[in-house]
Amino acid sequence: MQTKKHKIFIIAGEASGDVYGGQIARQILSQTDAEIRGWGGKEMASVGVNISKYYSELAFMGFLEVIKNLGAIRKNLKKCWKEIEVFNPDAVVCIDFPGFNMRIAKRSKAAGFNTYQVICPQIWAWKGSRIKALRRDYNAVFPALPFEDEILKKGGVNSQSLGHPILDTFEELKFEKRPHQIALLPGSRIQELKKMLPLFVSLGMEFKELDFVIAGAPGRKISDYSLATEAGFKVEFGKTREILGTSVAAIVTSGTATLEASLLGTKQVIAYKTGAFNYAVAKAVVKINRIGLPNLISGRDIVPELIQGDCTVKNLSLKLNEILDSETQISEIARLRKMLGKIGASNRIANYIIRNSLSSLNQDKLP
Structure with missing residues (x-):
């Protein structure tokens, strides 16, 4: 009698989620012969996940942009759910991207699929009522930030605090600083580039003695940075961590990159600007x-x-000068790194999913 092949569906709607999805999928595939499909990006595809839609087609940022694109979002939700139904997986693994993923999770859990959330929605910042859905719609939630576990458990969520998967990608990274290099990360979405690039270009014009390098975001094209390239700025793709790691300082438009900069020992200023409506809301x-x-x-x-x-x-300009003249941030980074816990979160998350969803596997072989 032929055994049923185990199947997993992973959804990652952003670049960082694609990285985490790739790490978790790699660990699952190293221990099982599971078939993994999903929505994500090149990182997931590179380890053997069959990607049917890329995250660059999914991300809309800000309240106004979401309202403008409601039709496309609904269409994507319908398409994603149809793929999951047809695939009939043993587990659905949602990574970050809560506005989309929590809607999929509600249907997934109700349909009887084992459903997991990697990276907890920021219920401590807004939409605290989401904790009811996290309790109802997920078999387990894997929070990445150290203080989230207690909040989730108090709300009755099956929280499994297994560490931050970002640490697994920094294990062997070592870079030598270039004394005059400043990294500029204006964001990954087109709305962010429109707001931040003009500021960054103007700033660069004030510091002729420094070498500003822009990290091109995954899914973007060089033409998206035409304002910067026409002004003589370097834009490099696929080298974000190298650019951050070799720079003495960075200006970063929020998101996961702010944590990456600190983990790479790079001083930074966080800079963020959005539309007036989005900011007011x-x-x-x-x-x-x-x-x-x-x-x-x-x-x-x-x-x-x-x-x-x-x-x-x-x-x-003022803040950049301040951090260039001070080593205070550097002294804080070791403490921050310790708060995030040990490496190996991707493996621990993968093992939890295998043990609790792929039940016919030989559990004794798992670490």
Whole structure:
């Protein structure tokens, strides 16, 4: 009698989620013969995941952009769910991307599929009511930030705090600093580039003695950075961590890259600007005063943040000079790194999914 082949469906809607999905899929495939399909990117595809839709087609940022693209979002939700139904997986693994993934998870769990969430939605910042859905719609949630586990457990969620998968990608990275190089990360979405590139270009013009390098985001084209290239700025793709690691300082537009910069030992300024409508709505609903992951994790302002009205060329210039003249951030990084726990989160998450969803496997062979 032929045994049923185990199947897993992974959904990652952003570049960082694609990296984590690739790591988890690699660990699962190293221990099983499971078939893995999903929505994601090149990292997941490179380890053997059959990708039917790439995340570059999915991400809409900001309240206004989401409203404008509701039709496309609904169409993608319908398409994704249809693929899951036809595939009939043993497990559905959702990675970050909560606006989309939590809707899929609701249907997935109700249909009887084992459903998991890697990277917890930021219920401590806004939409705290989501904790009810996390309790109802997931077999387990794998929070990445150290303080999230207690919040989830208090809400009755099966929280499995197994560490941050980002650490697994830094294990062997070592770079030599280039004394005059400054990394610029203006974001990955086109809306972010439109807001941040003009500021970064103007800033670069004020520091002729420094070498500014822009890290091109996955899914973007060189033409998206035409404002910068026409002004003589270097834009390099596929080298984000190398650019961050070799730079003495960086200016980063929020997101996972703020944590990456700190883990690479690079001083940074967090700079973020969005449309007036998006900012007004965010101010009304968000319960926190910090946006950078290093600051949120440490509970202190170890990295300067310039948000919305404070995000001006003048302020960026002042803060860049300040961090170049100080080593305070560097002394905080070791403490931050320790708070994130041990490497190996991807393997631990993969093993949990295997043990709890691929039940016919030989459990004794798992570490």
